[in-house]
Amino acid sequence: MQLVLLTLLAAAAAGRGVCADSARVVFGYLPTWQLDQVAGADLARYTHVSLAFAVPDSAGNLSMDNLDGALASFTPQAGQRVLMSLGGWSGSKHLSAILGDARKRRTLAEQMVAWTRAHGLDGWDIDFEYPGRAGAACHRFDAENDTANLLALVTDLRTRLAAEFPDAPKLITLATRHTPFDGPGGVPLADVSAFAGPVDLFNLMLYDFTGGWAQAAGANAALDNAAPSFRSAVQAWVDAGIPAGQIAAGLPFYGRAVTVKETRDLSDPVGLPIERTVPQGSSEDAEEPDASCGGPAVFSGVWAYRSLRSEGVLPSADEPAAAAEPWVRGVDNGTATPWLLNRETRAFVSYDDPASIAAKARLADDMRLAGVMVWPLTGDYNGELAEAIFQE
Ligand SMILES: *[C@@H]1O[C@H](CO)[C@@H](O)[C@H](O)[C@H]1NC(C)=O
Ligand SMILES: *[C@@H]1O[C@H](CO)[C@@H](O)[C@H](O)[C@H]1NC(C)=O
Numbered sequence: 001m002q003l004v005l006l007t008l009l010a011a012a013a014a015g016r017g018v019c020a021d022s023a024r025v026v027f028g029y030l031p032t033w034q035l036d037q038v039a040g041a042d043l044a045r046y047t048h049v050s051l052a053f054a055v056p057d058s059a060g061n062l063s064m065d066n067l068d069g070a071l072a073s074f075t076p077q078a079g080q081r082v083l084m085s086l087g088g089w090s091g092s093k094h095l096s097a098i099l100g101d102a103r104k105r106r107t108l109a110e111q112m113v114a115w116t117r118a119h120g121l122d123g124w125d126i127d128f129e130y131p132g133r134a135g136a137a138c139h140r141f142d143a144e145n146d147t148a149n150l151l152a153l154v155t156d157l158r159t160r161l162a163a164e165f166p167d168a169p170k171l172i173t174l175a176t177r178h179t180p181f182d183g184p185g186g187v188p189l190a191d192v193s194a195f196a197g198p199v200d201l202f203n204l205m206l207y208d209f210t211g212g213w214a215q216a217a218g219a220n221a222a223l224d225n226a227a228p229s230f231r232s233a234v235q236a237w238v239d240a241g242i243p244a245g246q247i248a249a250g251l252p253f254y255g256r257a258v259t260v261k262e263t264r265d266l267s268d269p270v271g272l273p274i275e276r277t278v279p280q281g282s283s284e285d286a287e288e289p290d291a292s293c294g295g296p297a298v299f300s301g302v303w304a305y306r307s308l309r310s311e312g313v314l315p316s317a318d319e320p321a322a323a324a325e326p327w328v329r330g331v332d333n334g335t336a337t338p339w340l341l342n343r344e345t346r347a348f349v350s351y352d353d354p355a356s357i358a359a360k361a362r363l364a365d366d367m368r369l370a371g372v373m374v375w376p377l378t379g380d381y382n383g384e385l386a387e388a389i390f391q392e
């Protein structure tokens with residue numbers, strides 16, 4: 001009883017009521033280009049759903065693809081919070097310039113408040129990729145000022161939301177890299193605790209750790225025993241002054257494919273050198289130029305977990321870990337993540353499944369985090385991964 005009370009008090013103190021009861025945060029991103037996949041996602045398992053993405057133009061005005069469809073795509077459960085996410089990988093194009101211009105920054109904050117009212121939102125998730133550091137190749141960034149300007153935006157937004165909605169506290173969450181925000185000189189800041197006041201929740205993107213840009217086949221989302229890993233990233237944010245109770249650890253509901261180089265022994269593909277060209281992931285993966293910057297048409301190599309299950313790689317209803325020929329499956333025990341290898345094409349896919357997701361949810365609990373975040377919730381298959389989180 002006393003422990004429960006203490007936990008509740010700590011949660012209330014740390015998280016501005018992010019978790020108003022003892023329930024953990026399960027924060028899911030719903031991409032507005034995958035609304036047809038909502039049915040397989042078991043949305044009832046999520047405490048927070050964020051529509052991704054609202055994109056600012058160069059003046060700070062917002063737009064969102066499929067806005068009406070996104071708002072109509074599900075009926076929130078009682079107590080479920082609905083947010084919008086600002087920016088994202090492609091949509092961060094103008095953020096550095098907007099945040100660095102007081103007038104445009106104000107326009108953006110005004111728009112966010114207006115959209116909160118117009119669409120009945122419970123708050124905003126800001127997904128600036130990345131403050132003070134290169135994201136998509138053509139996006140400007142300002143290593144000197146981006147982080148301070150981001151703090152100015154969230155501080156202003158907090159004030160505006162409090163004034164506009166005094167009786168209905170709104171949420172501000174941030175999607176972040178695995179390392180704390182960069183400061184002048186492009187070095188992660190040792191202390192980012194100033195963000196912990198105006199921000200309710202930090203959604204750490206604990207995936208895309210390796211992929212086609214790396215030298216060797218490795219884990220998309222290592223739990224431990226790698227740099228970075230789930231454990232090291234959470235620790236880095238805690239060490240930089242963000243309370244564990246305000247952190248949601250990001251879980252990928254997808255995997256990434258690379259092609260390992262020709263070799264005689266494929267029995268343990270982790271660590272093998274890879275080819276420069278990324279292979280096609282699932283049938284949904286199209287060869288396209290970067291959505292924001294253009295350039296050559298390339299595959300992403302992404303396999304939604306759902307596609308691994310539905311496109312014949314992991315087809316068994318009873319045994320999600322059983323791979324079908326020519327795929328073989330293994331577990332990288334160091335990083336606690338499964339992989340798949342296609343023996344014919346040498347495609348190697350590092351991904352997460354119910355067992356690895358459960359291990360991550362367990363570590364989130366052990367580290368006393370607010371909970372977990374999911375990108376994207378539409379990657380699920382019949383709610384299998386959401387169920388794995390729930391069971392923990
Ligand atoms: C931005 O939105 C405001 C208010 O809706 C409007 O007056 C202004 O013309 C817009 N600016 C641009 C560049 O679209
Ligand atoms: C950072 O902000 C300062 C003060 O506004 C400005 O003088 C400087 O040019 C900015 N740095 C960059 C790289 O834009």
Ligand SMILES: *[C@@H]1O[C@H](CO)[C@@H](O)[C@H](O)[C@H]1NC(C)=O
Pocket residue numbers: 331332333
């Ligand atoms: C990795 O762990 C799995 C599950 O615990 C086990 O079956 C397997 O033998 C281990 N593999 C290695 C190489 O240790």
